[in-house]
Amino acid sequence: MFGKALAGIAAIAIGSSFSVAQAQDTKLYAFSSGALTIGKGALVNGASDTPPIQVPVGFYVIRHPKGNVLFDTGNNDKIIKDPSYWGAAFNALKPVNTPDVAIDVQLQKIGLKPDDIKYVVPSHLHLDHGGNVGKFPNSTIVVQRDEILNAFWPKAGTGGPYMIGDVMPLRSPNTDYPNAQKMLQLEGDLDLFGDGALVIKRWVAHTPGSQMMTVRLKNTGLIILTGDNVYMRENVEKSIPPNIVLAYNPQGFLTAFEWIRMTMANEKADFFTAHDPDAFKAMKKAPEFYD
Template identity: 35%
Template sequence: MSSEIKLYMFQTGVLKCKENNIKMNASLDPYEIPVPWYLITHPKGNVIIDGGNAVECATNPIEHWGGITEVYWPVMTEAEGCVNVIKSLGIDPNSIKYVLQSHLHLDHTGATGRFPNAMHIVQRKEYEYAFTADWFAAGGYIRKDFDRPGLKWNFLEIEGNEIYDVFDDGVIKMIPTPGHSPGHCSFLITLPQDGSILLTVDAAYTTDHFEDKALPGFLASAVDSVRSVAKLREIASVHDALVVTGHDPDAWKKFKKGPEEYYK
């Protein structure tokens, strides 16, 4: 457990897809997107956000994900799996206190069930929808990732302008941003030196989406998606936050990447 607050940005490789999977009504050209996840060290316990793809995608994506691999093809190494990254940092996996889930889509559940002492925190409506998703969304939820015996869950029920402050100290705030999925959350991270960093996750796939120039290629509600982006833009403005969108291949290159670099 670290006594210093730091934010590390990692990725579990990339997903190969088409541009219109990421930007609605865009081309059918091949498109490759990063799959980010985040580690926050904190004196009260280490925290993982999402965890990216499950490590099984490094060796047999079709067996683990099934037919959705015809749309999104994961390319990653076992070393990029979140548990292996944590170990490479010299951090004991038993020290992970929380796994925070923005939502439960397949490229965000790489940490579920991987850390023995972790409490998993997610919106209740997201968890329930993951088991009962509509036909167009069902392929995005890999039940074997999150339906595991013995997991500890904290189900949030936050709406509108409510937030969930993980440590009640302003460092990690979960913000409801439905649209991409019914129970999606984004994160406002406030660090001692680098200030505020807004992790939109899939509430805004790309900078174009964040700037109202494109809708995401996948969503549960277009109306909620647009309203959540508007809320995030206001939060970013008020907090003068660095904005990190969910899967933007160009913007992602500009951020500090772990393990060598981090925000503090």
């Protein structure tokens, strides 16, 4: 009995050492895919919509010893030359669409090309998060099954922010296969490399297949990448969800906020959003990094 206990402790120690070793070589980079203009009341329920505010469209790269991971892909680069690709959404959201925000230009800041990305993990597939998902044909797309289904066949009232052109490259026509490239269609959480460094967490709130991801770093500690399950830090700090129009599952937001606060308290974690202008401004931007 005692021997088994020691063996268990040893196994835990070995696993912990492995995670620490991976964390030593893991780096987190923050990028911008431009910006959108929107009323704050949509993001923080009850806030004033006037004047509208400009919010960043952030995405992240994690360099891990076993491969590079992209969390979110920003706005589709097609709008840089063809604003009509977004239709009415372009005039409504007024995206920054200068050539410097193209995803390949952004990745070049740290010496990467799209083919250098092993996994693409979209928090969800709305136009400002999954826009460039089709630009990574040699990567594995890691998405909740409910999200990819909703992008192609949206449930009533949820279809507006999806662009079918964004996800069509994932569909393989005239074959027996459902997708044109490697894809992991999840129905729950996933420890991406099996070492605790990057853990994808299914959290249905903003969309039917929303997911967040935790990134464990040696010096910075645990970072939670929230996607649109958190728009601004005050959502979490004051337990204020977004407007109902952005909430597929309103209760999911509140439980996400609670879990983030608990993780911050227990593990001294922090969380990074995609659209908080003040928080994003204060962050290190690539080529600077968190480690």
